[in-house]
Amino acid sequence: MHAFKYHRAASLSEAATLAGKGEAKLLAGGQSLVQAMKLRLASPSDLVDLGTLKELQGIKSDGRTVTVGAMTRHAEVERSAEVKKAIPALAALAGMIGDRQVRAMGTCGGSIANSDPAADYPAAVLALNATITTNKGRYEADKFFTGLYETALKPGEIITSVSFQVPKRAAYMKFKNPASRFAIVGVFVADFGGSVRVAVTGAGPCVFRQADMEKALAAKFAPESAAGVKQKKEGLNTDLHASAEYRAHLVSVMAKRAVEAALK
Amino acid sequence: MAVKISMQVNGKAVAAEVEDRTLLVTFIREHLRLTGTHVGCDTAQCGACTVDMDGRAVKACALLAMQAEGASITTIEGVAKPDGTLHPMQAAFKENHGLQCGFCTPGMVMNAIDFARSHPNPSEQEIREALEGNLCRCTGYHNIVKSIAAGAKAMAAGK
Numbered sequence: 001m002h003a004f005k006y007h008r009a010a011s012l013s014e015a016a017t018l019a020g021k022g023e024a025k026l027l028a029g030g031q032s033l034v035q036a037m038k039l040r041l042a043s044p045s046d047l048v049d050l051g052t053l054k055e056l057q058g059i060k061s062d063g064r065t066v067t068v069g070a071m072t073r074h075a076e077v078e079r080s081a082e083v084k085k086a087i088p089a090l091a092a093l094a095g096m097i098g099d100r101q102v103r104a105m106g107t108c109g110g111s112i113a114n115s116d117p118a119a120d121y122p123a124a125v126l127a128l129n130a131t132i133t134t135n136k137g138r139y140e141a142d143k144f145f146t147g148l149y150e151t152a153l154k155p156g157e158i159i160t161s162v163s164f165q166v167p168k169r170a171a172y173m174k175f176k177n178p179a180s181r182f183a184i185v186g187v188f189v190a191d192f193g194g195s196v197r198v199a200v201t202g203a204g205p206c207v208f209r210q211a212d213m214e215k216a217l218a219a220k221f222a223p224e225s226a227a228g229v230k231q232k233k234e235g236l237n238t239d240l241h242a243s244a245e246y247r248a249h250l251v252s253v254m255a256k257r258a259v260e261a262a263l264k
Numbered sequence: 265m266a267v268k269i270s271m272q273v274n275g276k277a278v279a280a281e282v283e284d285r286t287l288l289v290t291f292i293r294e295h296l297r298l299t300g301t302h303v304g305c306d307t308a309q310c311g312a313c314t315v316d317m318d319g320r321a322v323k324a325c326a327l328l329a330m331q332a333e334g335a336s337i338t339t340i341e342g343v344a345k346p347d348g349t350l351h352p353m354q355a356a357f358k359e360n361h362g363l364q365c366g367f368c369t370p371g372m373v374m375n376a377i378d379f380a381r382s383h384p385n386p387s388e389q390e391i392r393e394a395l396e397g398n399l400c401r402c403t404g405y406h407n408i409v410k411s412i413a414a415g416a417k418a419m420a421a422g423k
C-alpha cells in the first residue's frame with residue numbers, strides 16, 4: 001500500500017473540505033477501498049474517514065420511504081426491524097452481502113459510491129427508485145450509476161443518505177459466486193402497483209433496468225411474465241465465472257424466482 | 265507519515281505511533297506482538313485475522329489500525345480466563361476436534377463467539393452461513409460446525 005495521510009473528519013463540512021484536496025478519497029468501512037489500496041489499484045494522497053460522523057448513521061422510515069444513512073453498516077440494515085417491516089427484500093439483500101464480518105463494517109454509501117458491477121445494493125437503489133442525497137444535492141437512481149465503477153458523484157462529493165421507496169411487494173434473487181458471494185447475476189423486482197421496476201446487477205458493466213421485463217410484469221405480475229422475456233447477451237460480461245450467454249440466461253431465471261418470492 | 269493511536273486490547277489500554285497505512289492486523293501482530301491473530305490471505309477472504317471490535321467480529325486485515333482508534337478490541341489471546349481456563353467456545357473446539365493444523369482456528373473462534381452471542385442455539389444451516397467468511401485449508405468444516413453448536417450452547421448455559 002502506498003503511503004497516504006489519514007484524517008478523521010469531525011464534521012461533514014470538515015470532511016468535504018478535506019475530500020476536496022489533491023487525490024483525497026473518502027473512507028467508509030474500508031471493505032472495498034483498503035483492499036484496492038493494498039493492490040495499488042487506488043493510491044490516494046489522503047484518506048478522509050467518515051466513521052465517526054453520527055449524522056451519516058441510522059435508519060428512518062415514514063411509511064412511504066426508508067432512508068438509510070450512508071455510514072449504516074450492512075449488518076444494521078439486515079437486522080433492522082423497521083427495514084424488515086417496510087421493505088423485507090432490502091433487509092434480505094443486505095444479509096446476502098459477503099459474509100458477517102464484511103457486513104459488520106461495509107456500508108450502504110460505500111457500496112453505492114463504489115458501483116462495483118457485481119454489488120448488490122445498486123440493484124435495490126435502481127429497482128426501489130431511490131433518491132441519493134449528498135452534501136451537494138440529490139440524484140435520482142436512474143441518473144446515478146453511469147458505468148463500471150462510475151457514478152454521477154463529483155470528486156469529493158459525499159453521499160449522506162439513500163431513500164428507498166416502499167413498494168407494494170418486492171424480492172431480490174442472486175446467483176452467487178460461491179467463492180466471493182458477489183452476484184454473478186442478481187435481479188431485484190419491485191411492484192409499485194401499476195408500475196414495476198426490474199434492476200439487474202452482476203450481468204453487465206454496471207447495474208441496469210430490464211425494460212421489457214418491467215412491461216411484461218406491469219401487464220401481469222407473474223413468474224411466467226418474467227421468464228418469457230429473454231435478455232440479450234450483447235454487452236454483458238464474460239469472465240472466468242460465466243459467459244455473457246450464461247449470464248443472459250440467468251437474468252430470466254433470477255427474475256422469475258424473484259417474482260415467485262415477491263408473491264409469497 | 266505517522267499518527268498517534270490508542271485503543272483497548274484485551275482489556276488493556278495501548279498507545280503507539282504508527283504509519284498512517286498500518287493495518288489493524290499489522291498493529292496487533294507486529295506492534296503488540298499478539299501473534300494469535302493470523303494472516304491467511306491478506307485479501308479479506310479467509311477470516312484468519314478475525315478479531316472482535318466493540319462487540320462485532322471483523323477482519324483485521326481489511327481495516328486500517330486508525331479505524332479502530334478508541335475501540336475495544338479482543339483477540340484470541342483475550343478470550344480465556346487469566347488462570348488459563350479456556351473460553352467455552354475454545355473448550356468446545358478442543359472437545360469436538362474442531363481443529364487440525366490450527367491456522368484458521370483463532371479466526372473461527374473469534375467469529376463463532378460473536379455469532380453465538382446472538383444465536384444461543386444455532387442450527388447447522390445457520391452455523392454454515394455464519395462461516396461464509398472463514399476458510400479452513402484443512403477442510404475440517406464438519407467438526408468446526410459441531411464445535412460451534414456445542415460452544416454456543418455452553419456459552420448460553422454460562423459455562
Ligand SMILES: Cc1cc2nc3c(=O)[nH]c(=O)nc-3n(C[C@H](O)[C@H](O)[C@H](O)COP(=O)(O)OP(=O)(O)OC[C@H]3O[C@@H](n4cnc5c(N)ncnc54)[C@H](O)[C@@H]3O)c2cc1C
Nearest residue numbers: 028029030031032033098106107109110113119120159181
Ligand atoms: C470478502 C468480501 C466479500 C464481499 N461480498 C460482497 C457481496 O456479495 N455483495 C456486495 O455488494 N458487496 C460485497 N463486498 C463489498 C462490500 O459490500 C463493501 O462493504 C462495499 O463494497 C463498500 O465498502 P465500504 O462501505 O467499506 O466502503 P469503502 O471501501 O470504505 O469505500 C468504497 C468506495 O466508496 C467511496 N465512499 C465511501 N463512502 C462514501 C460516501 N459516503 N460518499 C461518497 N463516496 C463514498 C470511497 O471513497 C471508496 O471509493 C464484499 C467485500 C469483501 C471484502
Ligand code: FES
Nearest residue numbers: 304305310311325
Ligand atoms: S487474512 Fe484477513 S481475511 Fe484472510
Ligand code: FES
Nearest residue numbers: 364368400401402
Ligand atoms: S485447521 Fe488447518 S486451516 Fe483450519
